[in-house]
Amino acid sequence: MKPEKYSFWFVFIFFAIVTPAYWFVSGEVAGTFVLGATGLLGGFIAAFLTLQARNFDPRPEDREDAEVVEGAGDMGFFAPKSIWPFWAAVVTAGICLGPALHQAWITILFMGVGVWACSGWVLEFYRGDYKH
Template sequence: MKAEAWIFGMTTAFFVLVSPAYWFITGDWTGTTALVMTTLLAAMVTLYLGFHAAKMDPRPEDRKSGEIADGAGELGFFPPYSWWPLWCGATLGICVYGIALGAWWLFIIGGGVGILALGGWIFEYYRGEHAH
């Protein structure tokens, strides 16, 4: 993960330089705020990856003497298809639409259905075809 930390570190440095330059050139508050938040987000990811890279053993791709065969084996669990993100997104759309219309009853219905959809997404692998 050291390579990823370096990539995000370079991205953070880029945004640190670009954010004030954008402000001095344009004077635009909106774009400057977005660039500053992007800088902070990149810095957060850099710190996370750097912290964990220091605590874990180097992966085969992090070692200079690493071979392709060193990385063979199981890479982890990759979930199959799921319909639950669609329903979670749809209920979020209903909630936002209810707020935009000022129809709080629609927001409450969307929130209730959203709780069911989120619960289905969380407990998806505890029942049914893909149960563990």
């Protein structure tokens, strides 16, 4: 968990420096609050990862003496072919098109198509050629 831990500690330190600088430059309350909250959330995650790293055996990428083969393994199962990611992209574009054209009916229409596309993607291995 070392890379993740260091990334979130960087976020915490960065926003701890930027937040007061933003307050002195702009004097705005809302932006200062949001920057500070972002830094605190990064600090919470960094502290959690730091504490949890003590309870787990180090992963291969956390050890200096690790071999490449130790990190090998299954990366997941991916469909050999699927049309559903295409339909998900079409639905996302359509939902964003509605507000862009100030037409709510387009968004509502594509949200309905989105239910179909999402259910098709989720259930693609329960019917058809790849049923198990």
